[in-house]
Amino acid sequence: MEQQLAIKFCFRAEKSATETLQMVNAAYGDQALSRSNVFRWYGREDTEDHPRSGRPTKCRNDNNVEKISQLLLQNRHLSLRMLADEVNIGKDTVRKIVVEDLRKRKICSRLARHSLTPEQKDRRIAAWRDVIATADSGPDFFKKTVTDDETWCFAYDLTTKRQSAAWVGETLPRPKKLRFQKSRVKTMLVNFFDWQGVIHKEFVPGVETINAVYYKGVLERLLNRIRRVRPGMCESGD
Numbered sequence: 001m002e003q004q005l006a007i008k009f010c011f012r013a014e015k016s017a018t019e020t021l022q023m024v025n026a027a028y029g030d031q032a033l034s035r036s037n038v039f040r041w042y043g044r045e046d047t048e049d050h051p052r053s054g055r056p057t058k059c060r061n062d063n064n065v066e067k068i069s070q071l072l073l074q075n076r077h078l079s080l081r082m083l084a085d086e087v088n089i090g091k092d093t094v095r096k097i098v099v100e101d102l103r104k105r106k107i108c109s110r111l112a113r114h115s116l117t118p119e120q121k122d123r124r125i126a127a128w129r130d131v132i133a134t135a136d137s138g139p140d141f142f143k144k145t146v147t148d149d150e151t152w153c154f155a156y157d158l159t160t161k162r163q164s165a166a167w168v169g170e171t172l173p174r175p176k177k178l179r180f181q182k183s184r185v186k187t188m189l190v191n192f193f194d195w196q197g198v199i200h201k202e203f204v205p206g207v208e209t210i211n212a213v214y215y216k217g218v219l220e221r222l223l224n225r226i227r228r229v230r231p232g233m234c235e236s237g238d
Helices: 002-012 017-031 035-041 062-074 080-087 091-101 118-137 212-229 231-237
Strands: 147-154 186-194 197-204
Touching: 002 017, 002 035, 017 035, 017 091, 035 080, 062 080, 062 091, 080 091, 186 212, 197 212, 212 231
Parallel strands: none
Antiparallel strands: 147 186, 186 197
């Protein structure tokens, strides 16, 4: 009734239906009437709701719960406002039905690197089964395994306070050094490690394109590094 009187006031004040809808939403927030209800009441002089056939006396009933449940089964991305317009009830009532009656919560999707096909999944399972079988047959398998990872890093000023020290005269002011600040530029770090720790790491130049040719060079530098720091891993053709 309060919102119906507010709509009537806006109509008398010569506000448009769209302006009235914006003012009602700003004043009542989540408890505001839906768009269709605001437009239905706009321009009416009486504030009493006329009886309509099939109109339930209580909006939060089994019928509306079932309607909203079916709508969410068809499209899980519908907003509370869109559901309210479809069922023609208030947004706050829809929220109570979705959260309390249907026990649903709205969460963001988790980002995944790629979507694998069933064939790709089967190949990965087969490959890891081979890895497990090899590890079971050789106790030193994991000691000869090198893993890599990639991550984006901020570019930092690597000069420390001690490294920035300089000789100055007696009358000259003390040199100043700004505190470390994160750079807006990011660079990719490629890191290779085994059970003993990091073997090789390098930053990818910003102008470099990461493709098969570039990664071939990375692996060649990794192999040379392994020969220097892990000579036992390269024995007997390993």
